[in-house]
Amino acid sequence: MSLIRGTGSAPEMKLRRLVHGMGFRYRLHVGELPGKPDLVFPSRRAVIFMHGCFWHRHKDCKLARLPKSKLDFWEPKxxxxxxxxxxxxxxxxxxxxxxxxxxxxxxxxTDHVSSIVREFLEEQTEEK
Structure with a gap:
């Protein structure tokens, strides 16, 4: 598990490039916030977490299957x-x-993700 990247994983980098390409600017892993969110948009009071399906137990996702061995370790973890x-x-x-x-x-x-992200971030602007 020590080889698992906490930040800068391939999916996170892909998300960062996507969001930056959409014209949104963000801060990374702000330590003062609970959970150190992956992307922080201070002026919009918005954060985005990039979750790996296995590590964060994405419901009904094939990537989130439990390993067949050491269930007594993996389930509670x-x-x-x-x-x-x-x-x-x-x-x-x-x-x-x-x-x-x-x-x-x-x-x-990525088209789906960009539409979700755009809607989420622009909603912040409209509420001001």
């Missing part, structure tokens, strides 16, 4: 990740931040 994610999102929302989660498997359809 991955469930703990999922619970921690929900807590971080709850805390961010309570601080007035809007939260969007983009899943690794969704990055296969």
């Amino acid at each position: 991955l469930e703990g990740n999922r619970e921690r994610d929900m807590d971080k999102q709850r805390r961010l929302r309570s601080l007035g931040w809007r939260v969007l989660v983009v899943w690794e498997c969704e990055m296969a359809d």
Whole structure:
């Protein structure tokens, strides 16, 4: 597990390039916010998390299947990740931040992801 990248993974880099190409500017992994979101848009009070399907237990996703061995290790570990994610999102929302989660498997359809991201970020602008 020490070889798993916490930041700068291929899906995260793909998302960053996509969002930057759409003309949005962001800050990376702001430590003062719960969960250090992957992309932070301070003026829009918006954050985006890029979640790997396996590590964050994407419901009904083929990439999120449990390994067949060491279930007594993997089940509580991955469930703990999922619970921690929900807590971080709850805390961010309570601080007035809007939260969007983009899943690794969704990055296969960048047109879909770009429309979701654009709608999410432009909604922030309209609320001001």
